[in-house]
Structures are given as structure tokens and as C-alpha cells.
Amino acid sequence: MTSGMTDDRTDDLTHQPQRESLCRAVAELGAQGWCQGTGGNFSVTLSQDPLRLLCTRSGVDKRRLGPADLMLIGPAGEAAPGETGKPSAEAALHSRIVELTGAASVLHVHSVANTLLSEHFVREGGFALRGYEMLKGLRGVETHESAVFVPILANSQDIPSLSEEVTKLHAAHSDLWGFLLSGHGLYTWGSSLEEAKRHVEIFEFLFECTARRTPFRPFVG
Numbered sequence: 306m307t308s309g310m311t312d313d314r315t316d317d318l319t320h321q322p323q324r325e326s327l328c329r330a331v332a333e334l335g336a337q338g339w340c341q342g343t344g345g346n347f348s349v350t351l352s353q354d355p356l357r358l359l360c361t362r363s364g365v366d367k368r369r370l371g372p373a374d375l376m377l378i379g380p381a382g383e384a385a386p387g388e389t390g391k392p393s394a395e396a397a398l399h400s401r402i403v404e405l406t407g408a409a410s411v412l413h414v415h416s417v418a419n420t421l422l423s424e425h426f427v428r429e430g431g432f433a434l435r436g437y438e439m440l441k442g443l444r445g446v447e448t449h450e451s452a453v454f455v456p457i458l459a460n461s462q463d464i465p466s467l468s469e470e471v472t473k474l475h476a477a478h479s480d481l482w483g484f485l486l487s488g489h490g491l492y493t494w495g496s497s498l499e500e501a502k503r504h505v506e507i508f509e510f511l512f513e514c515t516a517r518r519t520p521f522r523p524f525v526g
């Protein structure tokens with residue numbers, strides 16, 4: 306499935322370098338199988354005041370993202386003035402995360418490992434990653450002996466209430482670099498697009514390790 310958008314509009318687009326960088330990063334994440342179907346949402350921050358993000362449009366296959374498949378959104382995840390088309394329902398979460406953290410990029414992926422773990426540990430409110438060398442790929446983690454807690458929020462289609470939950474999480478965990486939505490996926494971010502992408506790769510590597518050693522309960526509906 307493609308967006309139906311063609312590159313003949315590309316010459317008119319603003320922020321072309323940022324669009325191209327985000328498309329390249331998302332294509333690499335998609336190649337790992339982390340945005341199957343039209344799963345995932347991705348953004349880069351253009352300005353903090355007023356808050357403007359370049360964010361993936363709704364319903365686009367992220368593995369074949371083109372510059373015209375990104376749109377400008379504002380503080381409530383709404384289409385910025387002059388934009389056409391519909392933002393993703395989850396765009397408001399991107400805006401909230403940027404408001405809270407000052408992130409330069411917010412990346413959201415659906416993987417098999419993050420979906421299984423987020424469902425399995427939701428009652429505990431999260432789980433810890435510890436003892437892995439790869440933890441040092443997360444900003445601020447200096448040693449594999451660190452424990453990094455990954456909070457899990459119940460999944461919801463009510464994005465304003467999820468945004469409030471994210472605000473509470475941020476207040477409770479000042480060193481937070483990501484969280485999971487149960488049965489849904491990972492949100493992570495960084496102080497640059499490169500750092501945010503590295504955080505996806507590190508989290509997903511560690512989720513894969515954790516999932517392979519977790520005795521999952523049979524699904525009983």
C-alpha cells in the first residue's frame with residue numbers, strides 16, 4: 306500500500322533536507338520489520354515556539370516513505386496552517402513528548418518483541434533491562450550494570466488521556482528515553498534524529514533478548 310502521493314510535488318516542499326533525513330532513517334527502521342503494514346509514526350522537530358513537527362501522514366507505508374508523505378503539525382498534533390491532509394491520530398503524542406522533553410525527533414515502532422513484552426508486563430507497569438552491554442547505547446547509560454526501567458501504559462485510542470499519562474510518566478522518570486503502549490509498540494526519542502534512531506535500535510535489540518528468555522503465558526482472550 307502506498308500513499309498515492311507522487312514525487313512531482315517534491316520541488317515545492319519546505320524543509321527538504323529534514324524530510325529526506327527522516328525518510329532515510331525510517332526506511333532503515335522499516336527494513337528491520339518494525340513498521341509492517343502502515344504501523345509506526347515518525348517525526349522531527351522543526352521549531353519549539355511555535356511548536357512545529359514534520360510528522361508522517363496517516364495510513365502511509367513507512368517502508369516506502371517519500372518527502373511528500375510528511376506533513377507539518379502543531380502543538381495539539383493538528384495540521385499546521387497551510388497543510389492539507391490528515392495527521393496520524395497519534396501525532397498529538399509526538400507533540401506532547403517534544404513539549405516535555407525538547408526532543409529533536411520522536412520515533413514510534415511496532416515490533417513483535419515490543420508487542421509481546423508490553424502485553425506480558427503491563428500489570429507490573431513495566432520491566433527492567435539490565436546486564437546488557439547494549440544498554441550503553443542509551444543516552445546517559447555508562448555501564449552494562451545499569452538497570453533501565455521501561456514503563457508500560459495501557460493502550461488507548463483516547464490520545465488526550467494518553468498524553469496526560471505520558472506527562473505523568475515524564476514527571477516520575479526524569480531520565481526516561483522511551484515507554485511502551487501495551488499490545489501496541491514503543492515510543493522513543495532523542496536530542497537528534499540520529500540519537501532517536503539509535504534508541505529504537507538499542508531498545509529493540511534489548512527487547513528481542515528479553516522476549517527470547519521470557520516465558521509468555523498462552524493467550525486466552
Ligand SMILES: [Zn+2]
Pocket residue numbers: 344345346395413415489490
Ligand atoms: Zn502505533
